[in-house]
Amino acid sequence: MSDTSLPPTERASGAKPSLSKSSLSRRRFLNLAGIGAGAAVAGGGAALAAPAAGTPDPNIVPVPDWTKTLGAPVNENPYGKPSVFEKDVVRREVTWLTASSQSSVSFTPLYALDSAITPNGLCFVRHHGGQAEIEPDKYRLMIHGLVDKPLVFTLEDLKRMPGRVNRAYFLECAANSGMEWRGAQLNGCQFTHGMIHNLFYTGVPLKTLLDMAGVNPKGKWVLAEGADAAVMTRSIPLEKAMNDCLVAFGMNGEALRPEQGYPVRLVVPGWEGNMWVKWLRRLKVGDQPWQQREETSKYTDLLADGRSRRFTFVMDAKSVVTSPSPQAPLKHKGPNVLSGIAWSGRGTISRVDVSLDGGRNWTTARIDGPAMPMSMTRFYLDFDWAGQELMVQSRAMDDTGYVQPTKQELRAIRGTNSIYHNNGIQTWLVRSNGETENVEVG
Amino acid sequence: MSDTSLPPTERASGAKPSLSKSSLSRRRFLNLAGIGAGAAVAGGGAALAAPAAGTPDPNIVPVPDWTKTLGAPVNENPYGKPSVFEKDVVRREVTWLTASSQSSVSFTPLYALDSAITPNGLCFVRHHGGQAEIEPDKYRLMIHGLVDKPLVFTLEDLKRMPGRVNRAYFLECAANSGMEWRGAQLNGCQFTHGMIHNLFYTGVPLKTLLDMAGVNPKGKWVLAEGADAAVMTRSIPLEKAMNDCLVAFGMNGEALRPEQGYPVRLVVPGWEGNMWVKWLRRLKVGDQPWQQREETSKYTDLLADGRSRRFTFVMDAKSVVTSPSPQAPLKHKGPNVLSGIAWSGRGTISRVDVSLDGGRNWTTARIDGPAMPMSMTRFYLDFDWAGQELMVQSRAMDDTGYVQPTKQELRAIRGTNSIYHNNGIQTWLVRSNGETENVEVG
Numbered sequence: 001m002s003d004t005s006l007p008p009t010e011r012a013s014g015a016k017p018s019l020s021k022s023s024l025s026r027r028r029f030l031n032l033a034g035i036g037a038g039a040a041v042a043g044g045g046a047a048l049a050a051p052a053a054g055t056p057d058p059n060i061v062p063v064p065d066w067t068k069t070l071g072a073p074v075n076e077n078p079y080g081k082p083s084v085f086e087k088d089v090v091r092r093e094v095t096w097l098t099a100s101s102q103s104s105v106s107f108t109p110l111y112a113l114d115s116a117i118t119p120n121g122l123c124f125v126r127h128h129g130g131q132a133e134i135e136p137d138k139y140r141l142m143i144h145g146l147v148d149k150p151l152v153f154t155l156e157d158l159k160r161m162p163g164r165v166n167r168a169y170f171l172e173c174a175a176n177s178g179m180e181w182r183g184a185q186l187n188g189c190q191f192t193h194g195m196i197h198n199l200f201y202t203g204v205p206l207k208t209l210l211d212m213a214g215v216n217p218k219g220k221w222v223l224a225e226g227a228d229a230a231v232m233t234r235s236i237p238l239e240k241a242m243n244d245c246l247v248a249f250g251m252n253g254e255a256l257r258p259e260q261g262y263p264v265r266l267v268v269p270g271w272e273g274n275m276w277v278k279w280l281r282r283l284k285v286g287d288q289p290w291q292q293r294e295e296t297s298k299y300t301d302l303l304a305d306g307r308s309r310r311f312t313f314v315m316d317a318k319s320v321v322t323s324p325s326p327q328a329p330l331k332h333k334g335p336n337v338l339s340g341i342a343w344s345g346r347g348t349i350s351r352v353d354v355s356l357d358g359g360r361n362w363t364t365a366r367i368d369g370p371a372m373p374m375s376m377t378r379f380y381l382d383f384d385w386a387g388q389e390l391m392v393q394s395r396a397m398d399d400t401g402y403v404q405p406t407k408q409e410l411r412a413i414r415g416t417n418s419i420y421h422n423n424g425i426q427t428w429l430v431r432s433n434g435e436t437e438n439v440e441v442g
Numbered sequence: 443m444s445d446t447s448l449p450p451t452e453r454a455s456g457a458k459p460s461l462s463k464s465s466l467s468r469r470r471f472l473n474l475a476g477i478g479a480g481a482a483v484a485g486g487g488a489a490l491a492a493p494a495a496g497t498p499d500p501n502i503v504p505v506p507d508w509t510k511t512l513g514a515p516v517n518e519n520p521y522g523k524p525s526v527f528e529k530d531v532v533r534r535e536v537t538w539l540t541a542s543s544q545s546s547v548s549f550t551p552l553y554a555l556d557s558a559i560t561p562n563g564l565c566f567v568r569h570h571g572g573q574a575e576i577e578p579d580k581y582r583l584m585i586h587g588l589v590d591k592p593l594v595f596t597l598e599d600l601k602r603m604p605g606r607v608n609r610a611y612f613l614e615c616a617a618n619s620g621m622e623w624r625g626a627q628l629n630g631c632q633f634t635h636g637m638i639h640n641l642f643y644t645g646v647p648l649k650t651l652l653d654m655a656g657v658n659p660k661g662k663w664v665l666a667e668g669a670d671a672a673v674m675t676r677s678i679p680l681e682k683a684m685n686d687c688l689v690a691f692g693m694n695g696e697a698l699r700p701e702q703g704y705p706v707r708l709v710v711p712g713w714e715g716n717m718w719v720k721w722l723r724r725l726k727v728g729d730q731p732w733q734q735r736e737e738t739s740k741y742t743d744l745l746a747d748g749r750s751r752r753f754t755f756v757m758d759a760k761s762v763v764t765s766p767s768p769q770a771p772l773k774h775k776g777p778n779v780l781s782g783i784a785w786s787g788r789g790t791i792s793r794v795d796v797s798l799d800g801g802r803n804w805t806t807a808r809i810d811g812p813a814m815p816m817s818m819t820r821f822y823l824d825f826d827w828a829g830q831e832l833m834v835q836s837r838a839m840d841d842t843g844y845v846q847p848t849k850q851e852l853r854a855i856r857g858t859n860s861i862y863h864n865n866g867i868q869t870w871l872v873r874s875n876g877e878t879e880n881v882e883v884g
Contacts, residue, residue, distance in 0.1 A: 064580065064669065066574040066575060066670065066671070067669050067670065067671060067723075068671065069572075070571055070572040070671045071571060071572025071573040071574045071670060071671060072544075072573040072575070073542075073543035073544055073546065073569075073572065074535065074543060074544070074548045074568065074569050074701070075534075075543065075567065076573065077701075078532035078533050078534070079523070079531075079532050080564070080567075080699050080701060081521070082696065082697065083698075083705075085577065085578050085705075089521075089697070090521050091520050092520070101516060102512045102513065105516060106516045106517040106520070112696070113695045113696060114608070114644040114695060114696075115644050115692060115694065115695040116608065116695075117642050117695045118695050119562055119694050119695045120561055121522040122522070125516040125517065125522075127513065127515075127516050129512055130512040130513025130514055130515065131515075133508060133513060133514070133526070134508055135527065136525075136527050138506065156773065156774065159779065160774060160778050160779055161779070162777060163824065164556075164810075164822055165811075166556070166557040166558065166811050166820060167811070200557045200558070200559050200811075202557050227506065227509050228513060229509060229510065229511055229512045229513060250556045250557060252559050252561050252694065253555045253558075253561045254524065254556075255525060255528050255531070255554075257522050257524060257525065258514075258524075258525045258526075259516070259522060263527075279508070331598065332602060335602050335603070335604060337602055337603070368608050369608050369609070370812060370814075372812075378608060382604035382605065382606075
């Protein structure tokens, strides 16, 4: 062995290594080394330079190629990309769900993500008429209807408006988990729960713009219209518009991504994603809702008796375990980290409980980081796994006292006709070999 | 005109438009429409459908192409990219600063960013031996030296460690603003201040790993070593290592980017970026610092008398106005938003003052969002610009009472030999035509 087997910074120390390369495979070494507690280096620290015997990890002692040769230059990618080893962490479609790829959805790979922030490149995409590519210089936002002074804003106008803010909010499609109304169907939290993301938005309070236009006392609703080919239109109560909606031009520090409405989208905190109109073109103040297609034929909740709930704007408290999950099976016995996300459109997540036995026993999870209102919250449960079957569930609570219901409780009230507003408790079955699948309890 | 000039959702209303297309250029329209207050639609809201006279904005009335045709499918980019119209928002090098592109730096385009979070693709890159491309399955982290039980961790081991956390921290290179010691030199905050980013890190407290190894009572320092070709090595006081350092594998929700140390980097909150060893390979506990190249020849602060300050770990409170700035000149008189960032390695930003006249008069800026310790904070000042020359400055204060000094105050104490730890107040001169440049106040 050459002395490259020494840590490079200690080569000058004079120690002469005499290392017999282990023939053990990495797998066998890991088995020998035990789980979770790291792998004890045989013979102690000094033995690393010259181990007398034992089974050193073949990946720690020799100097790897990436230490021996210069790497890529600093500006290989002026706009950076993920590692080539992360190429499977991407948005995915379920092609049989939708008829066209322009009016479709691709899902956030929740199983591979952590933290409470979603990376911009992995935010789920839902279009009704394809992704509009808007020239920012030609972008205009019009405010009209029951206002004293109709106004048109350029993008630069919006960026010069007083009172710019940054706020973290989750955006969940009303149809997230929609297929689950009729039983466990999609095998992965990317597909069952992946129509959600959580971002810091930069923008102007909608109230500021409406106040400039001067809302007529008869004004009670605001119509928001998108500039894409679907011309998405939704009616929003004026009270909500004046309370906390944003006209946003930034996400996680940079410009909105094209698929998220570049250059401007509406932010409607805590309310269903369909109302967060992308490529926002027009806001009209009126005295009643407009009864557009997307709030009558769609985005209403058909009940068992044939009647529909409508204007079901708020996304109720919900959670899901993202790991373990079907795309992130358990690989090791011993210590493991259960990780998940929780959110509520009514306020702040105050507590998340986790069950490993299908809802019989519950343990309060550790909520990580500052929990913010109407923003996704990360939770963890550190646990030891002996290899037994698990039925993993999570149950979110918010600061209004609301508790996430079971799917059965939801179905008892709402039937199974709807595809919207399914916030029922999700169950993952972890088999003794670690493979995990979507199941229903009871 | 066809009735496509009507908002599409109102075509059924029966109104017949009769619009004579304006021949005014967009520029003239904007001038006519006034600044900041939006552009009043001639004749009021009803007139939009059929304006009698006036100068309607040619970009709001006709239906644009992007509303007439289907856009791109939902999964054109399984990993998303910025808009084609944002192609200039990239990391940039200053080629004369460094001799090779492997040991160089590319800077964060701060002038184009907002919020307190840096998008992963735009975080500045500083390498000393190129970007190592590490295979995650072969990644190992060794802990040895003055410990009871030397340990080797795989990446999966780290991801199964109890106590995983997410924390937002700024990372600033000690040499950020280093060229400014000898006067205003680089014309843009991307280059003067762009060796900083602010991310949510996912990882394990370093204390957890050290406690598992069992630190010998003689252990006072930790050597952190990177696996890249530079074999970056820095000595870190054990007290800091046990206090708040993280062994991180995630940034802003996804895996670390390759140029940020994939798969694992050290996070040393509030301390100079050089210590946040990327591609972290080894941690050795010792009883004294190792006096490595990067803490003796480099990353020490040469004073006027020839002596050097060393172990100047903490990044003191600092701020910069990102807009207006040389790369983001003022374009419009009237309302404008001054935007900037502030940070402190000693705690939380408690206040930022802004001057428009070179430090004679100061106004307290509006701090946006939750200010977190050792995390970047966004501030705004809404102001009206009449076209006069401005000398824009910002001055950060943290919750220890520390106030960001002027460059002159720094030079009086530290001279101009160093390239490190320049946290002096930055001045931008805004000329009456809006062009902005880097100057010094005498």
